[in-house]
Amino acid sequence: MATGVLYVMSTVVPGLIKIGKTTTDRFDSRMYELERNGYNNVTGLRREFAIEVERYDEKERMLDDIFAKARVPGSELFALDINLAIELLASFEGRQIYPKSSAESKREVFAAAAKNHQENADIQGIPEGTYYLSRKRPPLHVEMVVEDGILTIRAGQRVAEYDNDNTSVRVRELRRSNVDVDGTVRADVCFSSPSQAGAFATGRSSNGWLEWKAADGQSINIFRAHQNSSSQS
Secondary structure (H helix, E strand, C coil): CCEEEEEEEECCCCCEEEEEEECHHHHHHHHHHHHHHCECCECCCEEEEEEEEECHHHHHHHHHHHCHHHECCCCCEEECCHHHHHHHHHCCCCEEEECCCCCCCHHHHHHHHHHHHHHHHHHCCCCCEEEEEEECCCCEEEEEEEECCEEEECCCCECCCCCCCCCCHHHHHHHHHHECCCCEECCCEEECCHHHHHHHHHCCCCCHHHHCECCCCCECHHHHHHHHHHHHC
16 A cells, blocks of 8 residues: 655645645655745745655545535645645544644644634634724734635734734744834735734734724624524524
8 A cells, every 4th residue: 555645735825725645755855845936836835734644645536526626727726724624634544744743743733723624614704894903002003804704914004013922933924024124014914813913913912803893893703703603503
């Protein structure tokens, strides 16, 4: 039985992911190649999860069948919630290759992906429009646009000038790449969750579901609570 690696990568395009396979001995070089050069004219690829499994060719075909409707024709790109793909790969019997098992176990990866997938479903319940996050000290007012389920802070806005160490590595990377020294956002930035957007705006950890507000002053958590209560009725 052939053994190889199945992997999932995020891209610079929100909601567009790559699912692929490679041999175990070529995994690192394949990731380096994709992260450096992109794939099929899509850049910003970043490894998110990889697992070594038996019959990897067969399992890749199964993934292709499951996600066929989300597949970009003629490619290994899928318009798909990445957490759903990670959940499925993490459910396979096999050895986790990335993240390294010592840092994050398969069970932890599965649990995190399931949680993130639920949050993504909650995000779809936020009505399209503009929401704001404000603080008095230091003064701060940032707007977040929700459109087609994508959360965006537009270029030209002013966010907190500094971030502290309790923000995630990803948020610090986004701020370093997109925020000037005076706090001006240089380019539109998209986010995977309200809390990530809140941390980007404030420079510290944030419960974005509570901090982002609608025009009437209510937090966007009301949309998530409404969705959850509806599913339980």
